[in-house]
Amino acid sequence: MSGRSPAGPAADPALDIWRTLPIAQQPTWSEHPHYAKSVSELGSRPPLVFAGEVDVLRERLAEAAQGRAFLLQGGDCAETFDGATADKISARVKTILQMAVVLTYGASMPVIKMGRMAGQFAKPRSSNDETRDGVTLPAFRGDIVNGYEFTPESRAHDPRRMVEAYNTSSATLNLIRAFTQGGFADLRSVHSWNAGFMANPAHTAYEQLAGEIDRAVRFMDACGADFEALKRTEFFASHEALLLDYERALTRTDSRTELPYDTSGHFLWIGERTRQLDGAHVDFLSRVRNPIGVKLGPTTSPEDALALIDKLDPNREPGRLTFITRMGAKNIREKLPNLVEKVTASGAQVLWVTDPMHGNTVTSENGYKTRKFDDVMDEVRGFFEVHDSLGTYPGGLHVEMTGDDVAECLGGADPIRQEQFDDLYESVCDPRLNHKQSLEMAFLVSGALAKRGVRG
Numbered sequence: 001m002s003g004r005s006p007a008g009p010a011a012d013p014a015l016d017i018w019r020t021l022p023i024a025q026q027p028t029w030s031e032h033p034h035y036a037k038s039v040s041e042l043g044s045r046p047p048l049v050f051a052g053e054v055d056v057l058r059e060r061l062a063e064a065a066q067g068r069a070f071l072l073q074g075g076d077c078a079e080t081f082d083g084a085t086a087d088k089i090s091a092r093v094k095t096i097l098q099m100a101v102v103l104t105y106g107a108s109m110p111v112i113k114m115g116r117m118a119g120q121f122a123k124p125r126s127s128n129d130e131t132r133d134g135v136t137l138p139a140f141r142g143d144i145v146n147g148y149e150f151t152p153e154s155r156a157h158d159p160r161r162m163v164e165a166y167n168t169s170s171a172t173l174n175l176i177r178a179f180t181q182g183g184f185a186d187l188r189s190v191h192s193w194n195a196g197f198m199a200n201p202a203h204t205a206y207e208q209l210a211g212e213i214d215r216a217v218r219f220m221d222a223c224g225a226d227f228e229a230l231k232r233t234e235f236f237a238s239h240e241a242l243l244l245d246y247e248r249a250l251t252r253t254d255s256r257t258e259l260p261y262d263t264s265g266h267f268l269w270i271g272e273r274t275r276q277l278d279g280a281h282v283d284f285l286s287r288v289r290n291p292i293g294v295k296l297g298p299t300t301s302p303e304d305a306l307a308l309i310d311k312l313d314p315n316r317e318p319g320r321l322t323f324i325t326r327m328g329a330k331n332i333r334e335k336l337p338n339l340v341e342k343v344t345a346s347g348a349q350v351l352w353v354t355d356p357m358h359g360n361t362v363t364s365e366n367g368y369k370t371r372k373f374d375d376v377m378d379e380v381r382g383f384f385e386v387h388d389s390l391g392t393y394p395g396g397l398h399v400e401m402t403g404d405d406v407a408e409c410l411g412g413a414d415p416i417r418q419e420q421f422d423d424l425y426e427s428v429c430d431p432r433l434n435h436k437q438s439l440e441m442a443f444l445v446s447g448a449l450a451k452r453g454v455r456g
């Protein structure tokens, strides 16, 4: 792969300007005895991704920004060290590949496959603390910062966890690369996995679409399509670039271009809670060459969006900037049009993606953080409606999902009920769509994409 990065963090002093700016949602560990050693250890480790791969992704996202590809980005809210098992990783990759086949058929265009994987370990929180039975401890901020177990030892912020996050990301990425490059991703096998979903009587509504995909695959086979080439697929890694100690230490100068790339993942996004225009996150990410996403919640003004474009994509380069809107089903039809209109009128060509999860979180009657499948789908429909009415392109889907049979989100055709939460709720942060709910969403979105038709 081209784009080797020399060892050691990039030396450019501009990459440290963020240290002088207001910064939200960081651990308190700079005085920790292992802080300096952990950061320097990360700085000497090999990059997790290569600059050349990052450039390929930027080109793919540029296609999507121009209406010629669709982004599917999915994975855990919070990956965990214990959850990095072969079974769980492969189930998640498999589910994303299954969803992608269904979406590719509906969209009649390439689907860019991206995991919230191999680095999604840091969590912004609403509160610094958590209280249980009268005991207050620091909130869980993701395995890269502290442990989920509710004890003072586990909840203490420990910088050595950054090195463990790197090692876990490396193992995860190694397995993802093996799966997606080693024959596992063969289009025919991926399609055949969907037969399991279709065998469930709850899913008969999707029979026609599944039948059409089946005939299309058999038609390609009969025509002698080069299935050798379809045995491999591109798969990109992404996470929220929240923990700037980690991101900075993994930023390297690309030997081809002499430009800085954050080699912790191909695509990095700035969260809703850390997108302050004069804050550390926007500054740091403005200085790396990776494609960048920004989450936009319902309070985002068009002026905010335009200022973010000026800072993060001053050259108006398609593929550089993705806006991931997470408005909530109740808000999207009211709030999104103005943003899209003003951004489009400015001449910027960002990629618009919907995150239908984070604006739709509620607490179930029995006390679990959950989301209703119907609300999630309503936001997706609203996203399509808004873009259709403005003549702009709804370019992707960002979801919290797993390949496992968990019960965390309510509803779906084979409905999850809150009574199942006690036994099957596994997430350490936000509720994810389970395997079946994820596939169901893919069928529904595929139908919506097919209805739009290919618009040149």
Ligand SMILES: O=C[C@H](O)[C@H](O)COP(=O)(O)O
Residues within 6 Å of the ligand: 077, 123, 124, 125, 126, 127, 429, 430
């Ligand atoms: O994933 C997103 C945030 O980290 C999460 O929704 C915050 O959750 P909290 O409100 O429970 O802190």
Ligand SMILES: C=C(OP(=O)(O)O)C(=O)O
Residues within 6 Å of the ligand: 077, 124, 240, 270, 271, 272, 273, 295, 326, 358, 430
């Ligand atoms: C923290 C997240 O989202 P947001 O920044 O949109 O709240 C997330 O994607 O898990």
Ligand SMILES: [Mn+2]
Residues within 6 Å of the ligand: 077, 078, 358, 400, 429, 430
């Ligand atoms: Mn989340």
